[in-house]
Amino acid sequence: MSIHSIRSPWRYLVGVVVRMVRLEPGSAPRDNYEVEPVEEPRGDEPAKPIPLSHLPAGSRATIVKLIGSQSFRSRLRALGLHEGAELRCIRRSPFGDPVEISIYNLHIALRLKDASKVLVHPL
Amino acid sequence: MISAPLIVLVGPPNSGKSSLFNRLTGARQKVANYPGTTVEKREGEILLAEGVRAKILDLPGILELKPLSEDEWIAVSVLLGMHPELPPPHLAIVVLDATTLERGLHFLAEIKTLELPMVIALTMKDLLPQEGLVIHTELLAQEVGAPVVLVSSRTGEGIETLKLAVVQTLKNAPQPKKPHPLSSGYLRILRKEHPQFLETILERMPHLKDLLSAPEHPRTFSPTLAVEPLIARVIEHRSAAKLHRLSEQMDQVLLHPVAGILIFLLLMFLIFQSVYFFSEPLVDLLDQGREALASALRTNLPPSLALSFLSEGVLGGVGNVISFLPQILILFFWISLLEESGYLSRVAFLLDRPLRTAGLSGKSVIPLLSGFACAVPAIMATRTIEDYKTRLLTILIIPLMTCSARLPVYTLLIGTFIPEVQFFHVLNLKGLVMFGLYALGVLSALLWAWGLKGVVRYKGIPIPMILEFPLYRFPSLRNIGITLWMRGIAFLKRAGTYIFLATLILWLLLQFPRHYHEEISMASQGVPAQEITRFRLEHSFAGRIGKTIEPLIAPLGFDWKIGIGLFASFSAREVMISILGTIYSVGEGDAASVSLRKAMLNDRRPDGKPLWTLATALSLLVFYVYALQCVSTVIIMYRELGRPLFPLLVLASTYGLGYLMSFITYRIALSLGG
Numbered sequence: 123m124s125i126h127s128i129r130s131p132w133r134y135l136v137g138v139v140v141r142m143v144r145l146e147p148g149s150a151p152r153d154n155y156e157v158e159p160v161e162e163p164r165g166d167e168p169a170k171p172i173p174l175s176h177l178p179a180g181s182r183a184t185i186v187k188l189i190g191s192q193s194f195r196s197r198l199r200a201l202g203l204h205e206g207a208e209l210r211c212i213r214r215s216p217f218g219d220p221v222e223i224s225i226y227n228l229h230i231a232l233r234l235k236d237a238s239k240v241l242v243h244p245l
Numbered sequence: 246m247i248s249a250p251l252i253v254l255v256g257p258p259n260s261g262k263s264s265l266f267n268r269l270t271g272a273r274q275k276v277a278n279y280p281g282t283t284v285e286k287r288e289g290e291i292l293l294a295e296g297v298r299a300k301i302l303d304l305p306g307i308l309e310l311k312p313l314s315e316d317e318w319i320a321v322s323v324l325l326g327m328h329p330e331l332p333p334p335h336l337a338i339v340v341l342d343a344t345t346l347e348r349g350l351h352f353l354a355e356i357k358t359l360e361l362p363m364v365i366a367l368t369m370k371d372l373l374p375q376e377g378l379v380i381h382t383e384l385l386a387q388e389v390g391a392p393v394v395l396v397s398s399r400t401g402e403g404i405e406t407l408k409l410a411v412v413q414t415l416k417n418a419p420q421p422k423k424p425h426p427l428s429s430g431y432l433r434i435l436r437k438e439h440p441q442f443l444e445t446i447l448e449r450m451p452h453l454k455d456l457l458s459a460p461e462h463p464r465t466f467s468p469t470l471a472v473e474p475l476i477a478r479v480i481e482h483r484s485a486a487k488l489h490r491l492s493e494q495m496d497q498v499l500l501h502p503v504a505g506i507l508i509f510l511l512l513m514f515l516i517f518q519s520v521y522f523f524s525e526p527l528v529d530l531l532d533q534g535r536e537a538l539a540s541a542l543r544t545n546l547p548p549s550l551a552l553s554f555l556s557e558g559v560l561g562g563v564g565n566v567i568s569f570l571p572q573i574l575i576l577f578f579w580i581s582l583l584e585e586s587g588y589l590s591r592v593a594f595l596l597d598r599p600l601r602t603a604g605l606s607g608k609s610v611i612p613l614l615s616g617f618a619c620a621v622p623a624i625m626a627t628r629t630i631e632d633y634k635t636r637l638l639t640i641l642i643i644p645l646m647t648c649s650a651r652l653p654v655y656t657l658l659i660g661t662f663i664p665e666v667q668f669f670h671v672l673n674l675k676g677l678v679m680f681g682l683y684a685l686g687v688l689s690a691l692l693w694a695w696g697l698k699g700v701v702r703y704k705g706i707p708i709p710m711i712l713e714f715p716l717y718r719f720p721s722l723r724n725i726g727i728t729l730w731m732r733g734i735a736f737l738k739r740a741g742t743y744i745f746l747a748t749l750i751l752w753l754l755l756q757f758p759r760h761y762h763e764e765i766s767m768a769s770q771g772v773p774a775q776e777i778t779r780f781r782l783e784h785s786f787a788g789r790i791g792k793t794i795e796p797l798i799a800p801l802g803f804d805w806k807i808g809i810g811l812f813a814s815f816s817a818r819e820v821m822i823s824i825l826g827t828i829y830s831v832g833e834g835d836a837a838s839v840s841l842r843k844a845m846l847n848d849r850r851p852d853g854k855p856l857w858t859l860a861t862a863l864s865l866l867v868f869y870v871y872a873l874q875c876v877s878t879v880i881i882m883y884r885e886l887g888r889p890l891f892p893l894l895v896l897a898s899t900y901g902l903g904y905l906m907s908f909i910t911y912r913i914a915l916s917l918g919g
Binding site: 194197201204217219227228236 | 344500501599710
């Protein structure tokens with residue numbers, strides 16, 4: 123069990139509300155930021171990259187790859203998220219969603235949906 | 246050179262661009278819109294050296310030369326010399342935050358492909374020692390081939406050196422052509438690396454095609470900067486970053502899951518308390534000034550229509566509007582203080598998730614907060630929201646935020662009709678009702694947005710919502726001062742134009758048609774002057790309008806006099822007060838006026854029952870929570886969204902909602918014996 127699956131009470135409450143909302147017939151599809159759980163790396167294999175949204179708060183990682191549309195990747199690079207750059211996951215927002223990271227000397231926050239498109243290699 | 250050269254400031258958001266612009270121009274700046282768009286254009290003039298003047302333009306912040314939102318398009322097209330209305334720039338001042346130069350250098354490498362004459366300004370010089378950073382500017386200047394100047398907009402350090410560098414570079418700069426032939430380098434790089442993006446650009450600016458097919462300019466292939474090695478050589482970390490650590494420590498508390506939210510709520514509470522606390526004496530002062538002016542007019546001018554227009558129309562109408570300038574300024578003072586300090590981007594981080602449930606985002610926080618002062622600047626503040634649908638929803642609910650124009654009406658009605666009751670010696674019923682009205686507005690707004698979210702469909706490029714956390718800093722009073730000055734001027738301009746016009750029309754409607762014969766015969770029969778005024782009012786155009794809509798509003802507990810007020814306050818909410826003042830002919834209508842309150846309490850319906858009961862007052866208060874009674878807001882909504890459909894829908898829905906909720910309130914209050 124990784125750290126990200128422990129939900130804060132806030133996140134739990136919001137989750138309940140969101141689930142109620144989803145029962146609404148005909149409502150627009152909502153952000154699907156939950157990413158398939160990633161297998162824990164086994165001892166001898168080289169660690170697989172994981173999405174940034176799965177990186178536990180407080181740990182460091184290097185960016186391996188950006189996925190998504192061209193303009194999306196370009197925008198992330200402009201923000202400093204280059205392949206090879208080292209980042210640190212600082213915290214989740216109290217309500218569970220945007221995630222704060224530190225890269226170079228900058229602190230920026232990404233939504234989990236966007237963070238899941240940044241593949242990182244935990245250090 | 247005949248005309249003054251055009252200099253543009255270009256840089257990423259949060260790079261200190263606006264502070265530098267303020268420092269360079271002082272108050273000699275003009276805020277307008279780029280023609281045909283809603284993007285704010287900040288323009289100014291600087292004296293570079295003896296006799297050398299230049300026009301300077303603060304371009305919207307951009308992260309890269311591949312624009313996604315409307316303001317990024319504008320910035321890039323001006324840089325390329327492709328903007329249809331603006332001349333191509335002679336020189337660009339590239340503004341980069343010296344404390345986050347790693348990213349800045351990537352941006353610089355991209356700008357360099359434009360081969361525009363440039364000067365690089367590295368801001369936040371004053372923070373470098375505390376951050377333990379040393380920037381080797383000579384080395385950077387050598388590599389980039391442009392002067393590099395470290396500046397501090399806060400202390401003014403380096404500003405003169407920057408001006409000197411600009412003058413030097415301008416001397417050697419070629420006269421810019423339109424389109425800039427040198428930007429072909431940028432286009433060629435785009436063709437190689439971002440072909441899709443190039444297509445979008447050519448779609449928007451078809452005349453660029455010639456540039457691509459034209460023979461290559463000999464200078465276009467200057468080697469692109471190798472950024473990574475440059476970073477290692479130019480930026481030297483000498484010691485620990487103190488400010489950085491301090492910011493991180495502050496975030497541990499301010500972004501704490503429980504403490505962070507409590508602190509935010511406490512801050513909001515204190516801000517609203519202070520708005521009332523500080524604005525009251527100022528408003529009183531303004532009111533006294535207005536009274537003095539009105540009585541001076543009355544004693545010095547013979548009674549005539551012109552006098553009536555000046556004292557009732559101009560001073561009563563426009564004067565009333567100006568009297569809540571202090572509230573707006575105090576609220577904006579706090580908002581810009583929090584924004585400057587870096588706290589508001591943290592609030593956006595805290596609230597993004599819950600706001601998203603309502604279809605909004607963390608970036609809606611600043612506009613919604615500004616909405617408590619005035620909807621017009623609040624709607625303009627939504628420009629920082631890149632995602633169109635989020636921006637649209639934010640604009641649509643801003644009118645439900647309790648703006649300061651509602652306060653005079655709330656104060657009058659609550660002060661007059663809500664009984665003085667204390668709970669536990671601290672809570673006061675009047676205060677609670679006031680808080681309840683604010684809460685009703687906010688809750689309705691969020692529900693409204695949540696409902697609209699499913700209805701509004703918009704297919705566009707999804708733009709990632711990314712927040713940046715600047716270092717916590719002591720706010721610059723200079724920047725706050727300039728912001729307040731600009732806000733104040735804009736507000737007074739509006740009061741002097743739209744609201745003046747509305748008041749003029751209303752005054753005419755209240756005065757005409759005149760029935761002089763009846764009035765004279767009434768006067769000769771010894772009828773009191775108050776009765777004559779009422780007679781005149783009842784037979785005026787406005788009176789007839791009030792009578793006409795009376796059946797429509799009777800279910801809400803309103804009579805024709807309130808009807809006139811509702812009709813007139815379509816132009817602006819606070820007009821209600823001056824209308825009630827005129828109707829009850831107690832001279833100047835004024836929320837604090839004791840005689841107006843008495844007159845309202847004494848007013849009877851035709852059947853002898855008092856008109857103003859608690860139920861009527863509550864019903865009117867609830868109506869005011871919802872109805873969009875503000876012509877300026879309607880106009881700005883139309884300008885920002887570019888389609889008359891949206892403001893009309895908002896008008897219809899808020900009035901409808903106000904009617905419904907008022908009706909429910911009135912009936913409940915009646916059944917409870919109000």
